Amino acid sequence: MNHIFSGTVQEFDCIVIGGGIVGLSVAWAILEKKPKVRIAVLEKEDGWARHQTGRNSGVIHSGIYYKPGSLKAKLCREGNRRMVEFCEQHGIKFEACGKVIVATKPPEIPLMEKLFERGVANGIAVRRLSAEQVLELEPHVRCLAGLHVPSTGIVDYACVSRKLAELVANRGGELRLGIKVLGFRQNLKKVLLETSNDPMSARWIINCAGLHSDRVAKLGGADPGARIVPFRGEYYELKQERRRLVTNLIYPVPDPQFPFLGVHFTRMVDGSVHAGPNAVLSLKREGYSRASFNFRDFMDTMTYPGFWRLAAKFGRLGLEEMYRSFSKKAFVRSLRQLIPEITEQDLVPGEAGVRAQALRPDGSLVDDFLIINSPSAIHVCNAPSPAATASLEIGRMIVELIPEFGDDLCV
Numbered sequence: 514m515n516h517i518f519s520g521t522v523q524e525f526d527c528i529v530i531g532g533g534i535v536g537l538s539v540a541w542a543i544l545e546k547k548p549k550v551r552i553a554v555l556e557k558e559d560g561w562a563r564h565q566t567g568r569n570s571g572v573i574h575s576g577i578y579y580k581p582g583s584l585k586a587k588l589c590r591e592g593n594r595r596m597v598e599f600c601e602q603h604g605i606k607f608e609a610c611g612k613v614i615v616a617t618k619p620p621e622i623p624l625m626e627k628l629f630e631r632g633v634a635n636g637i638a639v640r641r642l643s644a645e646q647v648l649e650l651e652p653h654v655r656c657l658a659g660l661h662v663p664s665t666g667i668v669d670y671a672c673v674s675r676k677l678a679e680l681v682a683n684r685g686g687e688l689r690l691g692i693k694v695l696g697f698r699q700n701l702k703k704v705l706l707e708t709s710n711d712p713m714s715a716r717w718i719i720n721c722a723g724l725h726s727d728r729v730a731k732l733g734g735a736d737p738g739a740r741i742v743p744f745r746g747e748y749y750e751l752k753q754e755r756r757r758l759v760t761n762l763i764y765p766v767p768d769p770q771f772p773f774l775g776v777h778f779t780r781m782v783d784g785s786v787h788a789g790p791n792a793v794l795s796l797k798r799e800g801y802s803r804a805s806f807n808f809r810d811f812m813d814t815m816t817y818p819g820f821w822r823l824a825a826k827f828g829r830l831g832l833e834e835m836y837r838s839f840s841k842k843a844f845v846r847s848l849r850q851l852i853p854e855i856t857e858q859d860l861v862p863g864e865a866g867v868r869a870q871a872l873r874p875d876g877s878l879v880d881d882f883l884i885i886n887s888p889s890a891i892h893v894c895n896a897p898s899p900a901a902t903a904s905l906e907i908g909r910m911i912v913e914l915i916p917e918f919g920d921d922l923c924v
């Protein structure tokens with residue numbers, strides 16, 4: 514693709530694309546290690562954390578779910594510890610309230626046992642609970658048995674992101690809102706970026722563009738080997754007078770075939786209680802309502818062989834999720850498996866989020882975080898949940914991937 518670069522070129526050592534929690538964590542981690550690096554963070558919206566980071570469940574995950582040895586398992590566990598430390602250090606409201614995962618049907622018991630073993634393998638503190646012990650923690654839950662994971666917590670990740678932006682600015686980082694990256698051009702020593710404003714150049718580009726990370730990687734000539742498919746997660750909120758039905762966090766045993774955790778109850782740091790999210794295919798990458806549609810995003814999904822292979826495998830499940838999206842009754846039915854007293858009248862619609870999930874051409878979902886290197890760029894191409902929890906560790910890991918941070922890059 515040929516782009517015309519005109520205007521004054523502003524030079525940096527490193528440019529981070531994307532002002533979600535991952536991009537801001539990367540920028541902060543770089544400045545922590547090398548305070549003199551000239552760094553800029555470019556964000557196309559007029560505020561930080563406007564997409565996945567500002568529209569999620571706000572859970573500081575423990576790391577129990579992830580395959581031992583995976584990046585998710587390693588970075589989530591340590592990320593949990595560092596997120597808590599970061600919040601304590603900077604006065605950000607959080608709670609290490611713990612969560613329960615409950616089995617409500619007999620076939621879920623062996624799956625829950627596997628989850629327990631996985632938690633132990635990942636070094637997570639986890640305790641088996643009888644149905645009576647679950648009632649002591651969550652008096653309105655009806656189940657056969659459960660697990661308690663005390664290290665799970667809650668926080669507002671948009672708040673964490675704003676603090677990170679402040680820290681980056683305090684260390685001399687350039688924060689640019691309202692600037693969209695439109696193109697890359699590589700010469701021997703640096704990368705030129707075409708933006709919606711003046712062009713910029715840097716020795717290193719870090720792509721943390723979330724729902725657009727695959728497209729940005731391609732602008733930079735990298736092939737992520739996967740395409741982002743957007744899955745909207747819709748929430749309901751419990752009416753204030755019914756919030757007492759949920760003490761902390763209540764999750765079902767996840768279906769191991771499915772990459773998402775199943776609709777659950779989450780108490781947020783502001784005291785509200787969210788129920789959800791489901792997972793429906795979104796026809797727009799940054800589309801937060803059922804009516805959201807973008808022709809390019811839609812065609813990108815529909816013309817991708819990986820999508821049709823995924824649909825062949827999970828078609829029925831996908832249709833059930835769509836039904837649950839349109840039918841409040843069906844949504845409530847799922848929630849009642851956890852808390853039978855919940856009724857339709859207890860819930861009002863909440864905000865939705867869209868997950869950036871990378872999908873391979875063979876129809877398999879990229880399970881782990883996917884971070885790829887090219888000569889002058891690092892592309893974070895799959896950073897779904899628990900990437901907010903793991904963000905500070907993802908930042909630290911990316912710093913280690915930049916070889917010359919010791920010499921010529923740092924003045």
Ligand SMILES: Cc1cc2nc3c(=O)[nH]c(=O)nc-3n(C[C@H](O)[C@H](O)[C@H](O)COP(=O)(O)OP(=O)(O)OC[C@H]3O[C@@H](n4cnc5c(N)ncnc54)[C@H](O)[C@@H]3O)c2cc1C
Nearest residue numbers: 531533534535557565566569570572694723746866900902
């Ligand atoms: C419904 C839902 C629930 C979730 N729950 C949890 C949870 O409880 N706990 C947890 O740990 N994780 C959770 N996650 C996952 C978590 O939110 C994400 O993993 C994390 O926020 C990813 O951060 P990010 O910075 O990579 O992406 P984003 O927050 O999406 O940020 C990417 C940024 O890049 C910008 N951008 C894109 N293209 C360009 C361009 N060309 N130029 C300039 N800027 C650009 C976008 O505007 C955006 O601000 C959830 C996600 C969803 C959607």
